[in-house]
Amino acid sequence: MSDVTQRDAFFDRLYELAREDVNIVIVAADMSAPALDKFRRDLPAQFVNVGIAEQNAIVIASGLALTGKKVFAYAIAPFITLRCLEQIRVANAIMHIPITIVGMGTGLSYDSDGPTHHLIEDVAVLRAFANIEIHSITDAVMAAAYADISCTKKKANYIRLDKDFYPVIYDGGFDFSHGLARLREGKDNIIIATGPMVHVANAIAGSPGFEGLDIGVVDVFEIPINESTLLETIDGVKKIITLEEHFLPGGLGSAICEILNDNEMPVPVKRLGLDINAGYQHCYKYGGRELIRRCHGIDRRSLEQAISEYFCAQPQSVTI
Amino acid sequence: MDSLTKELERKSHHIRKAMLQMCIDAGKGHVTSCFSCVDILIALYYGNLLRCDPQNPEWPERDRFILSKGQASPALYTILADLGFYDKSELKKFNKPGGMFAVHLQKDVPGVEITAGSLGQGYGVAAGIALGARMNMELYNVYALLGDGECYEGSIWETAMFAAHNRLNNLITVVDRNYLCVTDFTENLVALEPFEDKWRSFGFNVLRVDGHSFEQLLRALEPLRSRTSDKPTVVIAETVKGQGAESLCHQPLWHGRAPSGQVADRCLAELDRRYQHV
Known part of the structure; x- marks a missing residue:
């Protein structure tokens, strides 16, 4: 830390x-x-x-x-x-x-x-x-x-x-000019996260029980997203989860889906973030950040379940 | 009337007419908003007040003129063309295909400092420039022209408080006090008066002048180059919205419109009559 x-x-x-x-x-x-x-x-x-x-x-x-x-x-x-x-x-x-x-x-x-x-x-x-x-x-x-x-x-x-303390994941002198970085290799499954959720994605992908899923983690820290680097980074991936502490409409997940769509890449994407239909009522839950996240299904335990279920499920055939 | 003020009167006639014709041809433009403030612009640009170089619009030592009421752009565009910042033929292309400008002020026109149209914002940029000039030990003045209707925006007063606190006496604020907004007179909408008291209580040196009297405008603005006060100064210029074209005066609903047909002809004739003495 x-x-x-x-x-x-x-x-x-x-x-x-x-x-x-x-x-x-x-x-x-x-x-x-x-x-x-x-x-x-x-x-x-x-x-x-x-x-x-x-x-x-x-x-x-x-x-x-x-x-x-x-x-x-x-x-x-x-x-x-x-x-x-x-x-x-x-x-x-x-x-x-x-x-x-x-x-x-x-x-x-x-x-x-x-x-x-x-x-x-x-x-x-x-x-x-x-x-x-x-x-x-x-x-x-x-x-x-x-x-x-x-x-x-x-x-x-x-x-x-962000206001909290986080582990350091980048080495001094890292080149941030590409706007995103692959933090963890993974062949078929990838989590694209941003901000504090990068740490959560990293922790889950590396935890016991998830190693077999071979989950890659990408940190997107610049929007507009560097499109060519993103496409290169996710080349060959079979399933994507996007993860953000932000309402889903218009956020990171939306931006990723727009790029995939515009490039006719039929990769299934599950967007995880804050549910806009839940409104602001959950913001009045007191007892810490993780508790508010739980209301939106993006606390650590809910995410483990969602990630596991999504990546374990057989991919549906996609046509465009 | 001395020779300079007489010359400025002639210029006022010429610029008003060219600007009105431009708006008539385009069928667009806030004519009455321009007529209320154009004498302030003429005093600045032709009255030896505002330092600029039409051959070098980006001259670093130029005074900065911030037209915060961006709807008066036709007045500024006409003056900049007259001074040679660009060819006068541009005026004929106002709001036309291939033209370089239209209704609201745009920064990429030579001689223009900011894009404006969203009221209450140019003033803060002006104060930021004034502060930066002082940090850089530059001697130029920053002139900000506000509409009185613009002073309903809370952002004007955020900037006013900041400018006074920071003693920005290189920021010279002129308010075009024409008493009219889009739908009604200011004192019927939400009263701006006592206007002087508001500015004074914010920490400004306040002057109130006839905004169509070059003699009064020059007398108020000229000494400010010498930083005669450590406070910022606001000049409240009493004006008439539509001044020079009687048919357009004192009628709120002429805001944002250009006259056409017989009304346009009548306005042009009224301008000639109003300025026949010069």
Whole structure:
């Protein structure tokens, strides 16, 4: 288990970069973090606090970007994205102003805070916009790498940071430029996951009782998905499960199905994620993230059963 | 009337007429919104206030003009053509196949800084540019023109609070106070007054002028290059929506429309009559 969160890994690295580059600026909407405290202390001229005004954070950040700054607009994830959709659409999608939007606490990270603080629709909504890349961070190494990568982006870039501690699965120096990575080999069956669910997929695929199923695991951390690399990665696979902590319509699973369909690849796909028909009522279940996941059938035990059943079943013949 | 203001009056007649004709030909355009603010643009662009270079639209030291009320784009497009940012023949292609622009402001037109049309957003970008200019120790001014109807958007006040807190005295805000929205007068919709008090309480230096008086506009705007206050300044420019074409004035439902037929002819004649003294 990493002893730093994705957030601290990201901002620790950004701090190092900002010490060397006066054009790196953080625009925060009254958000703090241990790693941000030293940024504010040592680099006050590069830290702008707009107060609890996320929409203003986006437009101020965009104006700063027009003056040559590399700007990171940072707030609690649902508020720096969904609250600011019109600002992001006009300034960053339509006008192509490159800023990095850093959302803290995606998915069910803020498990005990209720649905206002959960973020389970953002991928569907933001991937409907042109000129924006979405990056769902998986571990602290990737988080730090994306501090570097974000400084080089010529388009808007949204970093989804999870709140919890996770094991480190990537080596330092890993090349994240392909937007996805095969973490575990598997010939016939593959789980394509994103964000925190990558860790769950990894754990299940490697656990006793599942080794015989020869399950591969792919981490997709960039949307739009790198289509050619994805097709190469899943070449020859017989069944796919997609796994995300996000409502199913429009999320990772939808994006995968669109690519398979457009490339006339008749591979069966089972999408696992949050059931939109269940609405938001489950977000009021308190007692931890795993409990909310259980309501949607994506807790560890439910997933083991679903994955086992799907991959063990005989594939149905598919014609297109 | 001194020679500069007289020249600006002549320019006002010329630009209004060209802009109106462009909108009549296209059958599109927010004519009345343009007529209320065009004298502010003329004061900036022809009154030795706004620094720009038509031969080099991306000149780094240029002043930035942010037309946040993007529906007034025909006024700006006509002025930019007149100044030589692009060929005047582009005006004939307004909203036509092969044309470079239409109803709402678009960033890729030479001399235009932002895309606008969704109200209340250009102002925040303007404040961000002003802050960036100060960080970069650049001396240019950022001029933001807002519609008064735009000031119903909460985002305007988020930015105003930010600009005042950060003492952005390189941000010069002009509000086109024409008292009209789409369906009704502002004071009937949701009252904006006391408008000056609102801006003042947000921390602004507030000036109120006749937005069709070049003398008053220049007197208010000229000293701001010297950063005469450490506060940002807002100039509330009292205007008439449709100014110059009486047939279009004081009628909410002319918002977003171009006149046609006999009304168009009458408007052109009214413009000539209104400016015959210059």
